Amino acid sequence: MTPRVPKLHTFQKDALSRIDAVIASGTRRVLLVAPTGSGKTVMAVELMRDSVSQGQRVLFFDHRRERTQQASRKLYDLGIDHGIIQSGFPARPGERVQVASIQTLHARTIRSRSMEPPRADLVVIDEAHHAKAETYQRLLAAYPSAIILGLTATPCRGDGRGLGNVFQALSGKTDALILDHSGATFEHGFAEDPIEWTLFEDRRAENKVHKARGTPHAPSLTTCPECSAVRFEGQPCPVCSWRPMPKSRSVEIAQGELGWIARNRKAQANTYGAEEKLRFHKQLLWIAKEKGRKPGRPRINTRKSSARGPIRRRGHCPSQNRRMQRFGRGRKVATSHSPKR
Numbered sequence: 001m002t003p004r005v006p007k008l009h010t011f012q013k014d015a016l017s018r019i020d021a022v023i024a025s026g027t028r029r030v031l032l033v034a035p036t037g038s039g040k041t042v043m044a045v046e047l048m049r050d051s052v053s054q055g056q057r058v059l060f061f062d063h064r065r066e067r068t069q070q071a072s073r074k075l076y077d078l079g080i081d082h083g084i085i086q087s088g089f090p091a092r093p094g095e096r097v098q099v100a101s102i103q104t105l106h107a108r109t110i111r112s113r114s115m116e117p118p119r120a121d122l123v124v125i126d127e128a129h130h131a132k133a134e135t136y137q138r139l140l141a142a143y144p145s146a147i148i149l150g151l152t153a154t155p156c157r158g159d160g161r162g163l164g165n166v167f168q169a170l171s172g173k174t175d176a177l178i179l180d181h182s183g184a185t186f187e188h189g190f191a192e193d194p195i196e197w198t199l200f201e202d203r204r205a206e207n208k209v210h211k212a213r214g215t216p217h218a219p220s221l222t223t224c225p226e227c228s229a230v231r232f233e234g235q236p237c238p239v240c241s242w243r244p245m246p247k248s249r250s251v252e253i254a255q256g257e258l259g260w261i262a263r264n265r266k267a268q269a270n271t272y273g274a275e276e277k278l279r280f281h282k283q284l285l286w287i288a289k290e291k292g293r294k295p296g297r298p299r300i301n302t303r304k305s306s307a308r309g310p311i312r313r314r315g316h317c318p319s320q321n322r323r324m325q326r327f328g329r330g331r332k333v334a335t336s337h338s339p340k341r
Contacts, residue, residue, distance in 0.1 A: 006077070012043050018171045019047070019149070029148040031128060031163065031199075033155045033172030040151040041067075044124050045074040047149065051122045052080060052096055059120035059146075061085075061100040061139070067126055072099050085118070093118065106135050109142070117142040128152040131166045132201075140166070155197055156205045164199030185230045186221050189213070 008016070015032065022030050034040050048058045062068050068086055075082050075097060083092030085100035085108070098118040109117045123143050125131055128150025131140070140148065150167055157163065178191050185191075189210025196206050213220055222233045229239040236243045261267055272280075288294070 006042055006046070006074075008042070008046065009039070012039055012046075015172065016043055016046060022169050022171055023147060027169045028146075029150075029166065029168045031150040031152065031155055031167040031170050033152060033170055035178070036153050038153075040153075041071055041074060041126070044126070044149065044151055045071065045078065048075070048097060048122065048124065049078055049080060056096070056121035057119050058097045058122045058124065059100065059118055059143075060098070060124040060126070061102050061105055062126035063102045063130060064127070065101060068099050068101050071126070075099070083118075091115075102135060102139070106139060110138050120146050122147050122149065125150045128167070129154050129157060129163070131163060132157050136166075160204035160206075162198040162200045162203055162205070165201045167199060170197065170199070180230070190230075 015034065019030055019032060032040060032043065034043070044060070048060065051058050060068075060071050062071070065086065068084065072082065072084055080097055081092075081095050082097035082099055083089075083095040085091070085098055086104050087101075093115075098120070100118075105117075108115045117139070120143055123140070123146045125136065125148065129152045130136060131150060148167070150163075155163065155170055155172075189195075189207045193207050193209045196208070198205060220233045221230055223229065224231050224237040224240060224242050226242040227237060227240040229237055231237045231239075234244060
């Protein structure tokens with residue numbers, strides 16, 4: 001069978017080059033950080049292939065059965081013979097590469113001591129954010145001189161604390177395309193937010209920028225109603241340029257009256273004579289008749305209006321005059337029934 005050597009992407013080649021440089025500097029425990037789907041297993045298998053070509057022995061282990069089988073398939077594609085330490089597979093201790101399930105490896109080498117830990121110059125830990133667990137620690141203690149390479153998308157423990165008691169250096173990708181289907185951006189912030197990752201086990205990774213968004217003066221995150229992209233509340237969408245419309249506010253209406261402004265810029269009080277009061281009352285009578293209101297209602301509104309003072313004499317309804325109609329309607333009075341009690 002002809003080996004199928006995978007074609008690495010540029011970012012994968014760059015990541016491997018950085019790892020080689022870190023190891024060449026004397027660092028023995030390196031954590032490779034890369035997003036899900038970026039091909040961490042492919043990069044690890046490439047390093048394993050280089051180690052085997054130099055006559056070294058390699059141990060790869062993971063806590064999930066499907067992950068060990070995936071690594072085995074990648075090695076098979078490269079034509080690298082290897083053994084699998086997992087229930088249901090025959091032991092092949094003579095192979096230079098061993099792919100193991102962490103549970104089976106721990107049970108056979110630590111708990112029951114039914115086998116010796118396989119020799120290894122390079123130990124690769126998949127899902128390395130679990131490396132702080134006691135099971136991992138006991139296995140790693142058997143390889144004090146080996147190069148330890150961890151693979152993870154989240155370089156911290158579940159509580160956010162660092163992995164400095166396991167690894168000495170971080171190496172990984174600088175950019176990625178993220179598809180957020182669970183709203184993680186609202187919980188943890190944007191991917192480009194500067195996060196202070198740390199290997200110190202007594203410190204937690206912290207996103208100070210996102211933390212500040214919880215303050216009253218910082219913009220919060222929301223989704224665009226047009227394209228569902230995440231945006232800052234009150235700001236245009238960076239993807240489709242949708243702009244939020246300001247909410248309409250209720251306008252308070254206050255009753256008032258026009259008055260004459262003298263040269264001294266003071267409003268002069270309006271004074272009404274008997275004829276003006278009678279004329280205003282007749283206007284209300286006409287509007288009441290037009291809208292089917294009771295005749296007594298105009299008298300009540302006259303008392304409340306700027307005409308000031310009751311009309312004691314009974315007025316008559318004038319003929320329909322357009323000027324009178326505009327005047328009465330402009331005042332917006334005596335056009336509604338009085339509220340029932």
